[in-house]
Amino acid sequence: MKKAAIITVGSELLEGLILNRNAQFLCQELKNLGYRVMKISTIGDHLEDIVDEVKSLFPKVHLLILTGGLGPTRDDLTREAVAKALNRKLFLDQGLKAKIEEKVKKYHSEIPSNIERQAFVIEGAKVIDNPVGSAPGQLLEENGKRVILLPGPPRELIPMFESLKDILKTPHAFHQVTLKYYSIPEAFLEDLLREILYSQDKVEVATMADHVEGVRLRLTTSAEHRKFLDELVEKILEKTGEYLYGINDEKMEEVVVRLLKESGKTLAVAESCTGGMLSSLIVNVPGASNVFVGGVVAYSNDLKKNILGVKEDTLKKYGAVSEQCVREMAEGLKSLTGADICIAISGIAGPTGGIPTKPVGTVLIDLFEQDHVTMRYNFSGDRNTIRTRSAMIALENLRKHLKESGRL
Amino acid sequence: MKKAAIITVGSELLEGLILNRNAQFLCQELKNLGYRVMKISTIGDHLEDIVDEVKSLFPKVHLLILTGGLGPTRDDLTREAVAKALNRKLFLDQGLKAKIEEKVKKYHSEIPSNIERQAFVIEGAKVIDNPVGSAPGQLLEENGKRVILLPGPPRELIPMFESLKDILKTPHAFHQVTLKYYSIPEAFLEDLLREILYSQDKVEVATMADHVEGVRLRLTTSAEHRKFLDELVEKILEKTGEYLYGINDEKMEEVVVRLLKESGKTLAVAESCTGGMLSSLIVNVPGASNVFVGGVVAYSNDLKKNILGVKEDTLKKYGAVSEQCVREMAEGLKSLTGADICIAISGIAGPTGGIPTKPVGTVLIDLFEQDHVTMRYNFSGDRNTIRTRSAMIALENLRKHLKESGRL
Numbered sequence: 054m055k056k057a058a059i060i061t062v063g064s065e066l067l068e069g070l071i072l073n074r075n076a077q078f079l080c081q082e083l084k085n086l087g088y089r090v091m092k093i094s095t096i097g098d099h100l101e102d103i104v105d106e107v108k109s110l111f112p113k114v115h116l117l118i119l120t121g122g123l124g125p126t127r128d129d130l131t132r133e134a135v136a137k138a139l140n141r142k143l144f145l146d147q148g149l150k151a152k153i154e155e156k157v158k159k160y161h162s163e164i165p166s167n168i169e170r171q172a173f174v175i176e177g178a179k180v181i182d183n184p185v186g187s188a189p190g191q192l193l194e195e196n197g198k199r200v201i202l203l204p205g206p207p208r209e210l211i212p213m214f215e216s217l218k219d220i221l222k223t224p225h226a227f228h229q230v231t232l233k234y235y236s237i238p239e240a241f242l243e244d245l246l247r248e249i250l251y252s253q254d255k256v257e258v259a260t261m262a263d264h265v266e267g268v269r270l271r272l273t274t275s276a277e278h279r280k281f282l283d284e285l286v287e288k289i290l291e292k293t294g295e296y297l298y299g300i301n302d303e304k305m306e307e308v309v310v311r312l313l314k315e316s317g318k319t320l321a322v323a324e325s326c327t328g329g330m331l332s333s334l335i336v337n338v339p340g341a342s343n344v345f346v347g348g349v350v351a352y353s354n355d356l357k358k359n360i361l362g363v364k365e366d367t368l369k370k371y372g373a374v375s376e377q378c379v380r381e382m383a384e385g386l387k388s389l390t391g392a393d394i395c396i397a398i399s400g401i402a403g404p405t406g407g408i409p410t411k412p413v414g415t416v417l418i419d420l421f422e423q424d425h426v427t428m429r430y431n432f433s434g435d436r437n438t439i440r441t442r443s444a445m446i447a448l449e450n451l452r453k454h455l456k457e458s459g460r461l
Numbered sequence: 462m463k464k465a466a467i468i469t470v471g472s473e474l475l476e477g478l479i480l481n482r483n484a485q486f487l488c489q490e491l492k493n494l495g496y497r498v499m500k501i502s503t504i505g506d507h508l509e510d511i512v513d514e515v516k517s518l519f520p521k522v523h524l525l526i527l528t529g530g531l532g533p534t535r536d537d538l539t540r541e542a543v544a545k546a547l548n549r550k551l552f553l554d555q556g557l558k559a560k561i562e563e564k565v566k567k568y569h570s571e572i573p574s575n576i577e578r579q580a581f582v583i584e585g586a587k588v589i590d591n592p593v594g595s596a597p598g599q600l601l602e603e604n605g606k607r608v609i610l611l612p613g614p615p616r617e618l619i620p621m622f623e624s625l626k627d628i629l630k631t632p633h634a635f636h637q638v639t640l641k642y643y644s645i646p647e648a649f650l651e652d653l654l655r656e657i658l659y660s661q662d663k664v665e666v667a668t669m670a671d672h673v674e675g676v677r678l679r680l681t682t683s684a685e686h687r688k689f690l691d692e693l694v695e696k697i698l699e700k701t702g703e704y705l706y707g708i709n710d711e712k713m714e715e716v717v718v719r720l721l722k723e724s725g726k727t728l729a730v731a732e733s734c735t736g737g738m739l740s741s742l743i744v745n746v747p748g749a750s751n752v753f754v755g756g757v758v759a760y761s762n763d764l765k766k767n768i769l770g771v772k773e774d775t776l777k778k779y780g781a782v783s784e785q786c787v788r789e790m791a792e793g794l795k796s797l798t799g800a801d802i803c804i805a806i807s808g809i810a811g812p813t814g815g816i817p818t819k820p821v822g823t824v825l826i827d828l829f830e831q832d833h834v835t836m837r838y839n840f841s842g843d844r845n846t847i848r849t850r851s852a853m854i855a856l857e858n859l860r861k862h863l864k865e866s867g868r869l
Contacts, residue, residue: 336736
């Protein structure tokens with residue numbers, strides 16, 4: 054397997070001004086292309102530091118990627134440093150200079166005098182076009198090994214790296230599938246799959262869990278075992294398919310919008326503790342307007358009564374965080390909107406407001422189509438976590454409901 | 462100024478499974494404590510790699526922090542590696558072992574046999590208590606220099622690092638103030654402040670900008686210039702105070718909820734393209750229920766008409782994305798909720814739905830108290846960006862409105 058290393062250059066990283074998302078992106082991509090990343094170094098904008106790091110890492114790897122330090126200012130030293138470390142000359146590419154100036158003209162009335170710096174190319178390097186910004190990248194080869202220089206801003210780096218994937222691909226390129234579950238605990242999933250997953254050694258298994266994406270099972274294998282992986286996925290889905298909500302990049306809200314479209318049904322939601330978060334997740338899916346009509350953020354009890362028609366008696370007798378209340382919210386929403394499916398959420402997100410019988414984290418969710426399906430949860434975590442989990446589990450309930458009604 | 466370096470250990474980082482948030486957190490904190498971070502290295506769970514990195518970095522710095530690799534499994538090698546690199550012994554601390562076992566008992570029915578590994582302490586090291594997890598940290602001193610070992614999970618690392626701040630503080634500890642603006646462009650802000658900011662060299666100035674937090678001006682100085690910084694902030698606020706929404710960690714939605722409380726006014730919102738995002742931001746502030754009553758996610762035109770009372774005629778003549786429509790939405794919301802201030806948003810978040818006179822990114826926002834203040838925006842970006850900017854600028858408009866009415 055080929056080895057790689059990454060040098061991210063920039064004092065803003067060492068001062069904690071920005072989060073190093075480039076390193077994570079490159080590591081994921083390199084892994085899939087068949088590289089093992091040995092090391093990530095983050096260093097400041099100092100010529101000798103960059104030179105030393107290149108000299109120390111390049112002999113050990115097949116691919117060295119440097120990010121950052123390609124801007125037009127005197128701080129931007131990556132070009133000079135790599136040239137120096139590899140004993141190559143740096144020369145001004147007049148054609149490139151003209152191209153960069155043309156690009157800059159589109160956005161600025163004046164061309165900064167130092168923009169010329171970005172047109173310096175390392176001897177023998179191939180220039181990598183930057184479709185977004187003014188800083189071009191560079192690709193060098195030496196003894197069958199490669200050094201790549203990319204700009205720091207992710208919106209420039211990502212498309213530039215994508216354009217290089219074909220030439221970087223190795224025979225060890227990986228094949229990867231991520232299976233996503235929401236309402237099944239990680240340990241239970243592992244129990245169900247223990248035999249299938251750990252009786253083989255061709256596919257590497259990683260599990261990750263959080264309260265936004267749920268439990269994810271990431272399966273990685275080399276190209277030669279691709280067929281084996283596909284068969285393994287089939288076996289896994291036989292055992293756990295009913296719990297699965299998505300594969301690879303598909304998000305829960307995208308799945309739900311897709312299932313709603315397939316079923317031809319419309320949705321409305323009434324939210325108290327989530328306060329619009331569930332609606333907002335759904336609306337962020339392009340094309341949601343075909344299936345989502347909207348809803349009511351019934352945060353105060355007055356709104357629950359006046360807009361949704363929850364009875365004064367219900368609030369007095371059972372409180373706003375009760376089965377009875379969410380059912381009346383959902384029914385009121387149905388009369389108001391005429392949507393096929395109505396979801397209502399009410400809960401205590403904290404940090405205050407909990408009582409012994411209904412501690413912080415108590416959340417009631419009703420899903421109402423012909424009948425009510427009412428669920429009670431006790432979530433832990435801070436206010437934002439409780440609200441996020443409530444919105445996500447409401448989506449998961451809706452997904453299961455649509456799957457089941459689809460089957461009938 | 463003292464020098465520091467960070468080694469983050471973990472193959473999960475090199476495989477891109479997780480984002481290196483620890484590095485950013487530590488860099489920010491170390492800067493404020495008076496250290497200059499020279500380098501961050503990320504390496505895998507391999508003994509010799511860790512040993513080499515410690516040997517290479519420790520001679521160059523006053524403080525070396527290692528994160529990760531303190532778990533109970535055979536992969537967790539940071540203890541062994543640091544002991545080896547510094548030629549110190551590693552011994553089993555029986556008292557620590559008993560403590561760790563007691564902790565683990567609380568959460569697990571069985572004590573894993575390998576938990577003992579976490580009780581190995583490097584000769585001469587001080588044990589750092591872990592208030593959250595089972596892995597203790599370690600602090601070593603050598604020739605007035607320090608090495609610190611901390612566990613990888615941020616929820617364990619952060620409180621443990623906080624507990625060390627007093628002993629790590631240097632005479633060069635920094636003082637820092639962040640000033641936050643929303644509706645003023647970065648370049649305009651810099652123009653206003655050029656003279657004040659760049660006629661001095663005691664305070665370091667950094668600007669950052671994004672569409673969630675707006676434009677932030679970060680001012681950093683050493684302890685000796687603290688008074689100068691305070692005076693500088695005063696001068697800056699004289700010129701730009703009217704644009705400022707918050708200082709340091711305060712978020713826009715927190716400011717708005719605070720101002721609403723101070724003014725004794727209630728708020729309701731009617732959202733179309735933002736689809737609940739504005740409500741959700743407000744509801745995430747603890748105590749929002751005192752001032753926020755809720756609202757309507759009027760995503761479909763039917764809901765705009767049936768719940769908010771927008772006239773059929775208005776929709777036909779001007780469309781849903783029009784001054785007229787958001788005004789009627791706000792008026793309808795006021796009759797429905799009785800809230801003092803009503804905000805209505807309607808726009809085209811894309812990717813489709815734009816027309817030549819109203820391209821994607823066109824957003825109308827109405828703020829209605831006694832009178833209407835209606836604003837039209839043309840945002841660029843993807844669907845989520847346009848929605849986020851709409852929600853944030855609505856909050857900013859409300860903030861300015863509350864400030865102004867407070868002044869009358």
